[in-house]
Amino acid sequence: xxxxxxxxxxxxxxxxxxxxxxxxxxxxxxxxxxxxxxxxxxxxxxxxxxxxxxxxxxxxxxxxxxxxxxxxxxxxxxxxxxxxxxxxxxxxxxxxxxxxxxxxxxxxxxxxxxxxxxxxxxxxxxxxxxxxxxxxxxxxxxxxxxxxxxxxxxxxxxxxxxxxxxxxxxxxxxxxxxxxxxxxxxxxxxxxxxxxxxxxxxxxxxxxxxxxxxxxxxxxxxxxxxxxxxxxxxxxxxxxxxxxxxxxxxxxxxxxxxxxxxxxxxxxxxxxxxxxxxxxxxxxxxxxxxxxxxxxxxxxxxxxxxxxxxxxxxxxxxxxxxxxxxxxxxxxxxxxxxxxxxxxxxxxxxxxxxxxxxxxxxxxxxxxxxxxxxxxxxxxxxxxxxxxxxxxxxxxxxxxxxxxxxxxxxxxxxxxxxxxxxxxxxxxxxxxxxxxxxxxxxxxxxxxxxxxxxxxxxxxxxxxxxxxxxxxxxxxxxxxxxxxxxxxxxxxxxxxxxxxxxxxxxxxxxxxxxxxxxxxxxxxxxxxxxxxxxxxxxxxxxxxxxxxxxxxxxxxxxxxxxxxxxxxxxxxxxxxx
Numbered sequence: 001x002x003x004x005x006x007x008x009x010x011x012x013x014x015x016x017x018x019x020x021x022x023x024x025x026x027x028x029x030x031x032x033x034x035x036x037x038x039x040x041x042x043x044x045x046x047x048x049x050x051x052x053x054x055x056x057x058x059x060x061x062x063x064x065x066x067x068x069x070x071x072x073x074x075x076x077x078x079x080x081x082x083x084x085x086x087x088x089x090x091x092x093x094x095x096x097x098x099x100x101x102x103x104x105x106x107x108x109x110x111x112x113x114x115x116x117x118x119x120x121x122x123x124x125x126x127x128x129x130x131x132x133x134x135x136x137x138x139x140x141x142x143x144x145x146x147x148x149x150x151x152x153x154x155x156x157x158x159x160x161x162x163x164x165x166x167x168x169x170x171x172x173x174x175x176x177x178x179x180x181x182x183x184x185x186x187x188x189x190x191x192x193x194x195x196x197x198x199x200x201x202x203x204x205x206x207x208x209x210x211x212x213x214x215x216x217x218x219x220x221x222x223x224x225x226x227x228x229x230x231x232x233x234x235x236x237x238x239x240x241x242x243x244x245x246x247x248x249x250x251x252x253x254x255x256x257x258x259x260x261x262x263x264x265x266x267x268x269x270x271x272x273x274x275x276x277x278x279x280x281x282x283x284x285x286x287x288x289x290x291x292x293x294x295x296x297x298x299x300x301x302x303x304x305x306x307x308x309x310x311x312x313x314x315x316x317x318x319x320x321x322x323x324x325x326x327x328x329x330x331x332x333x334x335x336x337x338x339x340x341x342x343x344x345x346x347x348x349x350x351x352x353x354x355x356x357x358x359x360x361x362x363x364x365x366x367x368x369x370x371x372x373x374x375x376x377x378x379x380x381x382x383x384x385x386x387x388x389x390x391x392x393x394x395x396x397x398x399x400x401x402x403x404x405x406x407x408x409x410x411x412x413x414x415x416x417x418x419x420x421x422x423x424x425x426x427x428x429x430x431x432x433x434x435x436x437x438x439x440x441x442x443x444x445x446x447x448x449x450x451x452x453x454x455x456x457x458x459x460x461x462x463x464x465x466x467x468x469x470x471x472x473x474x475x476x477x478x479x480x481x482x483x484x485x486x487x488x489x490x491x492x493x494x495x496x497x498x499x500x501x502x503x504x505x506x507x508x509x510x511x512x513x514x515x516x517x518x519x520x521x522x523x524x525x526x527x528x529x530x531x532x533x534x535x536x537x538x539x540x541x542x543x544x545x546x547x548x549x550x551x552x553x554x555x556x557x558x559x560x561x562x563x564x565x566x567x568x569x570x571x572x573x574x575x576x577x
Contacts, residue, residue, distance in 0.1 A: 002105045007068035007098060007136070008118040008346070009048070011075075012057035014093040014127045022089060022116035031056065032503035034092045034243060037485065038078050038478075041471030045073040051110045057094075058121065061110050065139045070327035072096045072499060073132045076166045077252050078126060078478040085511075097121035099133040117163060124165055134164035151573055189310050190253040192229040192277075193217050195238040196270075199262040209261040210235075211337025212270065212299065215326070216257070219303045221445070227365035229253060235344075236479035248277025253285065254309060259268070266292050269452065272302060274309055284309040292332055326370040329359070330460035336371055343378065346483075348387040354378055369409035376401035376418035384425045385555060398422045411444035420456055429559045440469075447477035451484045454491055459558045463495035483510035490519050497529045514543030518552060518571070525570035548577050 019027040025533035039058070043050060048062040048071060062068035063495045076096065083091040099121060101114030117133060120463030125131040132140075137148050174311040193216050214231060221228045229251055229352035237247065244256040259272035267289065274284040286305065288298050326351055327333050342350045360374040365371060375397045381387075399422050405415035415445055420435035436453035450473035457466035470488035474480055489505035492498075501523045508516035517540035524533035540547055549571045 004105065005100065006067040006103045006110065006114060007062040007100045008103070008110070008115050009060045009062065009068050009072055009096060010057070010118040010122040010538050011094050011096045011097055012054070012122050013397065014095060016056035019089065026051065026090070027501050029506050030090065030092050032500065033507040034079060034082070036504055037471070037474050037488065037502050037507070038082070039075055041475045042071050042075050042078070044247045045203045045472070045475060051108060058116060059110070065098065065136050066143055068098050069132065069136065069140060069144055069168070073173065074252065076128055076130060077250060078352060081250055089172055095122050095125035095127060096129065096130045097125055098134070098136045100135045100139060100565045117159060120159060121165060124151065124154060126167070130168040132166050146212060146220070168320065174185060181489060188225055188227050190227045190229070191220065191255045191257060192246070192247055192251050192253040193220070193234055193257045195235055196259040196261050199260050205263040207338045207341040208263055210341050211333065212261060214337070214340060215299050216303060219299070219307065223307060224309070230445060230477050232447055232477045232481070233479050242244060243280065244275040244277045245280050245385070253277050257306065263292070268292050268295065270298060274306060289534070295330060295333065296328060327365040327368045327546060329365040330369065332361040332364035335364065339374065348385070351378055351382050355382065367408060369412050369415065372401045372405035372408070373412050373414035375420060376405060377421065379413060380421040380425065384421065395422055405406050411442050413439045413446060413449060417441065417449050417452060423453065424456050424459060424557045427557050427559055429456060432456045433460050433462070445476055447473040450476065451487050454487050458487070458491045458494050461494065461560055463491050466491035467495060482508050482515060485511070486516050488518070489516060492522050492524065493519055498523050514540070517543065521574050521576070522570055524565055525574060528571065533574040539574050540576065
């Protein structure tokens with residue numbers, strides 16, 4: 001038995017009973033997917049642990065109140081984003097409450113008034129919201145970027161004295177009239193750079209706007225005293241008109257950068273606006289009318305001006321790095337950004353086009369490490385999926401370009417990732433995971449690299465590590481592409497967590513119809529449910545009639561060939577050709 005001070009988070013799903021009555025299996029699957037993709041990784045990332053589950057809710061313990069509150073706010077934000085594309089009857093909405101106090105820990109369970117008060121506070125939270133006790137509010141005053149709206153003293157069941165309760169309000173000022181983010185000297189501003197709009201009439205000019213956005217994200221991410229939302233999350237807003245305040249609430253950011261690009265001949269007009277996400281007041285705005293040959297100078301000016309406007313402190317090294325470094329050749333840059341735009345859509349045709357763009361870029365700047373790195377990535381992926389006539393040549397070119405990139409820049413994360421992918425294609429999983437580990441070390445906030453690292457770890461039979469990396473990727477990019485869930489479900493199956501695999505893979509198939517079904521067939525087969533495996537196989541053939549076990553097995557780079565053979569037999573037994 002141990003007595004200690006702890007922060008307790010209580011959470012419960014709203015409308016669970018009515019959803020269960022309408023769709024029992026679907027409700028349980030959505031709840032499980034939320035737990036596996038959101039609450040578990042968020043709690044673990046903040047040093048917390050779930051010590052009790054209650055069917056539709058849970059109790060978690062944290063070492064500090066600030067960790068607990070940041071976790072609760074981020075979980076609610078991510079769950080809200082996931083609910084955006086769901087019908088109202090299919091949304092997983094939670095109430096959450098926090099308290100801090102003395103607790104007793106025995107055999108992994110936690111007891112005491114600290115727990116009881118948190119559990120009693122939870123029904124007072126609004127759906128999708130968080131409430132805290134007076135004790136939590138006092139500890140966090142001026143330490144977090146949220147406000148606290150008083151709900152007054154509340155009498156709680158089996159608690160002798162009334163408890164002062166406060167609702168967490170992300171855009172509300174603190175009691176002293178100041179915003180916590182502004183009053184805390186240690187607060188690191190968080191910036192979302194949304195995709196710049198292309199105002200050009202020629203659709204071939206659209207990648208220029210995306211390229212400028214990507215370059216700004218990459219460059220500003222190098223500032224240690226500034227946090228920049230990941231590219232994959234920011235680009236989920238492409239083509240959407242969203243108020244800065246809404247972006248601030250959805251992504252938990254302080255500032256939003258938006259802009260537009262118009263290209264006419266060899267001239268560019270770039271407009272940019274930096275907006276306070278809480279007040280929607282413009283902090284800074286600028287317009288540049290320049291020759292396209294001046295594009296890199298404009299980007300350098302933009303990054304330094306934004307850093308100054310946000311009042312971030314730059315070290316001498318950071319000042320030196322705030323320069324565009326992919327290439328100093330405008331023609332190479334134009335080809336490169338077109339290639340990046342194509343590379344984001346995974347298909348044989350788009351990768352062929354992306355590779356051609358990278359090759360043209362390299363012809364104009366053969367010394368660019370980043371162009372070599374992305375060309376290596378394209379060749380490696382084409383080789384793994386047999387999208388070229390000569391797989392071995394594609395993989396050989398991937399290795400050559402990765403080596404060329406690292407010779408020019410030993411700390412290029414994409415080049416290390418390309419090596420990891422190349423090794424994985426030849427089932428050299430120890431080398432693959434080492435290369436991906438280095439890539440993630442160099443770019444810890446790069447969600448895509450973490451998801452690919454998880455895939456390599458899974459094939460290497462290191463499923464528990466893979467689960468942690470896949471969950472970290474999802475946490476870093478809550479608006480992630482569906483394949484992140486495919487990687488997580490794949491890792492759960494390898495770990496033998498079959499119920500968890502079914503929940504996540506079903507969620508993947510819901511978001512990306514036709515995908516996740518191969519692993520669902522195998523998971524049901526592993527669980528001894530041939531009827532459900534056969535049904536998933538029929539669904540797979542309906543969505544992807546050209547699927548064959550032989551073609552699928554060529555892309556399975558697992559180190560355990562006995563597992564692969566068993567999986568082939570399970571797919572055939574389920575009726576797949």
